[in-house]
Amino acid sequence: MYPETIELLIDGVWCQGSDGKSETLINPATEEVLATVPHATEADLDRALAASLKGFKLWKTMTAMQRWAIMDKAADLIEQRKDTIARTLTMENGKALAEATGEVQFAADATRWYAEEGKRAYGRIVPARLPGVRQMVFKEPVGPVVAFAAWNFPASNVIRKISGALGAGCSIILKPAEETPGTAVAIARCFQDAGLPAGVLNIVFGEPARVSSYLIASPIPKKVSLTGSTAVGKLLQKQAADTLKRCTMELGGHAPVIVYEDADLDKTLDTVVAFKFRNAGQVCTSPTRFYVHEAVYDRFIDGFAARAEKLRIGDGLDSAVQMGPMIAPRRLDAMDGFVSDATAKGATVITGGKRVGNKGYFYAPTLLKDVPDT
Incomplete structure (x- = not known):
């Protein structure tokens, strides 16, 4: 059973969206419905903005030691609840439970x-x-933060959004991804x-473009933080x-990887294969292409393919699984598009290049060999 109830957090109160609009949360490994994710209305966002301003005025006046005491206790609670939060993370994101626990x-x-x-x-x-x-130069909190x-x-x-803001003495309105809301909610409960104090941390969900544009247009937040795509980053900036x-x-x-002639090939392959298929390759620093010296090229290809084919794919809750699913069907379509484009050129x-099974958003670990320049 999915361990978390998904709600908005506004001014210290957990609640549903005021108009009842929501979307379903799907387990990418099983395609089962885990929960519903409430959407915040503009009225809800206005309440969150007002709460963040009120929370900032209180939080910034507390001493660094007082803020530290609350944050340190929150860290203890996250650690104590680690197994449950990791299970939530794996069910909504798909990554292996061991990886989720470490996160x-x-x-x-x-x-x-x-x-x-x-x-x-x-x-x-x-x-x-x-x-x-x-x-004399004094550092002061910049103000309420909106983060995505x-x-x-x-x-x-x-956590980089929440703790970075709180450690600096700022309040924050956080919009986590609607695909993985439960982990953020569970962490927010630890801080609460x-x-x-109420209003220092607020959590909202909704249609991303609408929520972000509304919050950023408000004069209340003084800082914007995003982890996301370059296209979205340009828009928000x-x-x-x-x-x-x-x-x-x-x-x-x-990210490119360059493999020189004198590289320790086994160590290199063990490292790059692990990093390439971590979180099913859905990592901003995941290697995207490899430039390999011709002297070790064939051995590299063979070794990479052999390791990729041995990876255990499946539901991340299975302790034997090394790679889980893609986050959503759109990523399967994107993978098919990448493979089709590359082969057309x-x-x-060499291995993979296709979807796996008929349930869940699984795609085989894939290696393609380009035509070398002559």
Whole structure:
């Protein structure tokens, strides 16, 4: 059974959207309905904005030590509830349970780190140009934050938003991905149970473009943070410019791997295969292409294919599984598109290149060999 009830968190109160609109949450490994995800209306978003301003005024006046105490307790609660939160994460995201458990542990560790950093947000003394003048720089929280987190790391993406803001003395409105809402809700409950004042952390869901544009247009938030695609990052940064909001963007990557002639090939293959198929390849730093020295090219291809074919694919709740499903059917279509495009341009499928099974969004670990330049 799915462990979490999905609700909005506004001004310290868990609630449904005021118009009853929602969407279903699907387990990508089984295609079973896990829960419903409520959508926030504009009225709900207005309440969240007002709550974040009220929460900021309270949170920023607390000492760094007081904020640290609450965040440290929240980290303890995340750690204590790690197994349950990891199960929630695996059921909604699909990744292997061991990987999910490690990610939730990271959430606890990161919360402690940000709490400690909050105690060290030092100012400085600037040498003056005139005698008898002392120039002091003080660091102050920038204000309420609006943050948007991607689905591929439901715990670590979320915790960087929450704990980064709280450690700096800011309140936050977080919109997690609707594909993976339960992990964020479970983490938010830990902060609430640790004594976080109402309004300091607010959680909303809804149609992404509508929610983001509405929140960013408000004069209340002073900072925007996104983990997501480059296209969305460009859009949000343009919207934030209208009200001169500060932005922090963690966007998509396109990572190459270069394999030299003198590389330890077995060690290299063990490393790159693990990183390539981590979270079914749905990672911004996942290797996307390999440039291999001709002296080791054939051995690299053979070794990579052999390792990929041995990966155990299935429901992440199975302890033997090494790779889970894609997040949604649209990603299966995208994979088919990548393979079709590559083969049309001369590439050869060495292994994989097709969907797996008739239930769940599984795609075989895939390796394609390009036609070498001559």
